[in-house]
Amino acid sequence: MINDRNIFIADDPKSLAPAFVNLLEDAFAGLTENTPFNLLLSGGSTPRLIFEQLTKYYDQKVDWHRIRFFWGDERCVPPDDPESNYQMARKSLLNPLSIPSSNIFRIKGENDPEAESRRYETVIKEELKDKNTVLPFDLVMLGIGEDGHTVSLFPHNLPLFHSQRLFVPSEHPLTGQKRVSATGTLINQAKKAVFLVTGAAKAEIATQIYHRTGNWEKMPASYVKPLNGELYWLFDRPAASLLSQ
Ligand code: 6PG
Numbered sequence: 001m002i003n004d005r006n007i008f009i010a011d012d013p014k015s016l017a018p019a020f021v022n023l024l025e026d027a028f029a030g031l032t033e034n035t036p037f038n039l040l041l042s043g044g045s046t047p048r049l050i051f052e053q054l055t056k057y058y059d060q061k062v063d064w065h066r067i068r069f070f071w072g073d074e075r076c077v078p079p080d081d082p083e084s085n086y087q088m089a090r091k092s093l094l095n096p097l098s099i100p101s102s103n104i105f106r107i108k109g110e111n112d113p114e115a116e117s118r119r120y121e122t123v124i125k126e127e128l129k130d131k132n133t134v135l136p137f138d139l140v141m142l143g144i145g146e147d148g149h150t151v152s153l154f155p156h157n158l159p160l161f162h163s164q165r166l167f168v169p170s171e172h173p174l175t176g177q178k179r180v181s182a183t184g185t186l187i188n189q190a191k192k193a194v195f196l197v198t199g200a201a202k203a204e205i206a207t208q209i210y211h212r213t214g215n216w217e218k219m220p221a222s223y224v225k226p227l228n229g230e231l232y233w234l235f236d237r238p239a240a241s242l243l244s245q
Contacts, residue, residue, distance in 0.1 A: 006232045009240045013046060013198040016234045017053035020141075020194070023232060024062055027138045027192050036103075037067045038128055040140040040182065040190070042151070043074070043085030046198050047141065051093035064097045070124065072140065072187070073151040073170075074107035076116075076178035083177075084109055113169030113178045120180060121167040136229065140190040144197050147173070148205050148219025152181035161220045184223050191229045195221070200238035207242040 001022045002008045008019040028037060041047065054062070075083045079090075086106040094104060105127060107120050128135040142150050153161045156173045161184040170179045187193060197206045208214035209222045210233065216222045224231060235243070 002232060002234075006230060007235065007240075007243075008233070009235045009237055011237055013049045013236050014053050016196060016198070016236065017050050017057065019234050020050055020196070021054070021058050021062060023139060023192060023194055028063065028066075030191065031138065034066070037063075037139075038070065038135065038137050039067050040070050040072045040137045040187075041085070041089055042072050042141040042143045042196070043088065044143045044145075046143050046196050048088050048092050049198075050196065051089060055093055055096035059097055064099060065103070067099075068103045068105065068127070069094065069099065070105045070127075070137070071107045072142065073179055073181040074109045075152075076109045076111075076113050076180065078110045079106065079108070081109070107167075107180050109180070113180055117165070117167040117169050117180050121165060124166055124186070134189075136189045136191050137186075138191050140187055140193040142187070142193060142195050142221070142224065144195055144202060144206060144209065144221045146201055146205055148209060148215070148221050150195075150221040150224060151187070152179035153183070153220040155218050155220065158218065158220055161223050184220070187224055188227050189229075190226050192232065193224055193226050193229065194232040194234060195224070196234045197239040198236040200241065202239040203242040206233075206235065206239055207244075210243060 001019050010016045074085050077083045079086050108116050125134050152170045154173050163183045166186040170181045208216045
């Protein structure tokens with residue numbers, strides 16, 4: 001399904017779900033029996049479409065109760081706010097799949113951004129601790145914004161991507177909305193990272209980032225490159241329309 005260039009192009013966003021499940025299955029295959037699977041979720045509108053497909057068609061096909069759910073970023077809003085990435089995942093994925101709360105590790109958007117960034121980094125270090133190291137995430141789910149941002153790392157503050165911290169406070173460049181975001185240091189430790197990119201509006205930015213052309217150096221998403229892992233690209237046809245084949 002995913003070709004040798006780690007790219008899959010679907011006709012529409014919902015059709016990305018089988019390729020995402022394919023990635024999950026590959027990642028599961030690398031784990032010993034009963035080892036928990038650590039998944040870092042992305043926010044935004046694309047993931048919601050995928051989550052809805054997963055709960056509708058793949059509820060029996062993935063060992064969901066082995067997965068522990070973390071977030072790559074969160075808007076600094078209460079957990080029941082329509083803007084909350086946790087709220088979106090709870091409604092479209094976690095509740096429909098009856099995921100136990102013991103496997104859900106949300107970023108507390110209601111907290112002070114700096115304090116929550118430090119708290120969540122401690123949660124990650126504790127929950128993924130293996131003797132004296134921090135285990136890599138089995139799969140990191142990412143989106144790309146039209147400005148080339150990923151998680152909540154934006155072009156106006158590119159150095160934040162390279163912070164040595166695992167989580168940092170950030171803010172949306174247009175709305176000023178406070179965020180808590182994973183850094184590139186965390187993301188690039190992943191075993192597998194996958195960009196889910198949909199819509200014609202993303203075609204230009206995705207092409208620059210994928211082909212490292214134009215303003216790619218100014219875009220945080222350009223620096224996602226797992227050090228000891230694989231990067232995958234799941235596009236719908238409109239978002240892939242400018243890629244050179
Ligand atoms: C968020 C996401 C963000 C998202 C991109 C793309 O909190 O909004 O983490 O980085 O992935 O903005 O979002 P779409 O895929 O919905 O366009």
